[in-house]
Each structure stands twice: as C-alpha cells, then as structure tokens.
Amino acid sequence: MKNTIFMMLAIIGLTTTVACGSNGKKEKAKTEVETEEISQVAPDIKEEVVSQEKELGTIVGVAAGNENFTTLVAAVKAAGLVETLNGTGPFTVFAPVNAAFEKLPEGTVDGLLKPESKEQLTGILTYHVVSGKFVAADVVKAISDNNGSFVIPTVQGSSITASLDGENVILTDAKGGTSKIIMTDVAASNGVIHAIDTVVMP
Missing domain, CATH: 1.20.5 (Single alpha-helices involved in coiled-coils or other helix-helix interfaces)
Structure with a gap:
C-alpha cells in the first residue's frame, strides 16, 4: 500500500x-x-x-515658405545672412511680418535693401535674432521669474526687453518702440520663429 x-x-x-x-x-x-x-x-x-x-527646413527655409515673411526673406538675402541663419544654431528669431515692414516710414525698406545700407540692415536683422532656442513657454516663464520683464541679449549685441500685456508678449526695443508677438513656436530644424507685428530697432 x-x-x-x-x-x-x-x-x-x-x-x-x-x-x-x-x-x-x-x-x-x-x-x-x-x-x-x-x-x-x-x-x-x-x-x-x-x-x-x-x-523640417531651416529658419530661412521655413520663412521662405511662408507668404507673411517675403519682405523679411528679401532683407535677409540683401544682408547676406542666409548662410548664417541656415547654420546649426539653434536660433530664436522674432520675425517681423510683411505688415510690420509696411509700418516703417515710406522708402525705408527700399533704402535698407540697397547695397550701401548692408551694414545697417545687418544690424537691424541680427537685433531680431537670439542665440538659443526659446519657445513661447520659455519666454513667458522668464518674464514671470523676473518680476514681469526679461532682458534678452540679441546676436546684434543690444538687448530687447520682453514683458506681458495680458496674455500677449510685448517686446520693447532699445529706442523704446514696442512690438507684439502675434504668432509663436513656428518650428525649424535649427531653432524657432515667433512672428511680431512691428520691426524693433537697436
């Protein structure tokens, strides 16, 4: 068993x-x-x-493909900055739309596009460029973290001050002029573009 x-x-x-x-x-x-x-x-x-x-194109490529930036692209070409803005970067560009250039005094754009104005044009355009990639959320956070205004050094050498007006980001240039960001976070392979409604001046 x-x-x-x-x-x-x-x-x-x-x-x-x-x-x-x-x-x-x-x-x-x-x-x-x-x-x-x-x-x-x-x-x-x-x-x-x-x-x-x-x-995804470079900053110049993306701008060239957008009908709102035709004047800006023509200016970039006239200033010889195409190669620079096609570079590795990354860059943040506060890009004036066509209507922003139209706000300038009559004849200003035509004058800036002339060969003899290349140095002045380069200074104006590089004043709209920041080294590094900063999306809209980064800009707003920097403003909030710095008591309502944030000083941004540009590639040109001078600075732009960013602040908030309600939900809008306002840029104040070296001459006291202001511009509003009207479109944000346009992606490019070497950075980001934010469209502005007024040309800022160094």
Whole structure:
C-alpha cells in the first residue's frame, strides 16, 4: 500500500514538473517573439523620426515658405545672412511680418535693401535674432521669474526687453518702440520663429 502511494506521488510530481517546464518554455518563446517584434518595429519608428527632422527646413527655409515673411526673406538675402541663419544654431528669431515692414516710414525698406545700407540692415536683422532656442513657454516663464520683464541679449549685441500685456508678449526695443508677438513656436530644424507685428530697432 505504501509503495502504491509513493508511486502515485512520484507520478504527480513528475507531471507537475513537466507541465511547469512546458509553461516555462511557452513563456520564454512568447517573450522571444515579443522582443523580436519590438526590435523589428523600433528601427521603423526611429527612421520615421529622423525623416521628419530632415523634412523640417531651416529658419530661412521655413520663412521662405511662408507668404507673411517675403519682405523679411528679401532683407535677409540683401544682408547676406542666409548662410548664417541656415547654420546649426539653434536660433530664436522674432520675425517681423510683411505688415510690420509696411509700418516703417515710406522708402525705408527700399533704402535698407540697397547695397550701401548692408551694414545697417545687418544690424537691424541680427537685433531680431537670439542665440538659443526659446519657445513661447520659455519666454513667458522668464518674464514671470523676473518680476514681469526679461532682458534678452540679441546676436546684434543690444538687448530687447520682453514683458506681458495680458496674455500677449510685448517686446520693447532699445529706442523704446514696442512690438507684439502675434504668432509663436513656428518650428525649424535649427531653432524657432515667433512672428511680431512691428520691426524693433537697436
């Protein structure tokens, strides 16, 4: 009788061991399949991200593709700044829309686009450029963290002061003139563009 009981227990134990081993192999096989599937999908996702980054143009390319910046692009070309703004950066550009240039006194734009005005034009344009990438949320946070106004050094050398008027970000230039940011976070491969409604002056 004892021998019969021992034999039954041994058979049960063996069956359990085999079942567990079988389940273990199934789980391992499942894991290997899932891992293989993930490894196959991951390169596709990575390639898609890289492709999207490549498709995003530089600041000059993005501006050139937007009909609101035709005057700005013409000015950038006249000043010889295309190569600079196509560089690695990153840059933040406060870009005047066409209507902003139209606010200038009559003949000002035509005069600035002449070869003899290249140095002056370069100074004005680089006054709209900041080294580094700062999205709208960064600008608003900097204003809030600095008691309502934030002084921003530009590539030109002088500074612009950013402040808030309700929900609008206002830029005050070196001459006391003001400009409002009317469009934010236009992405480029080497930075970001914020459109403004008035040309700021160093």
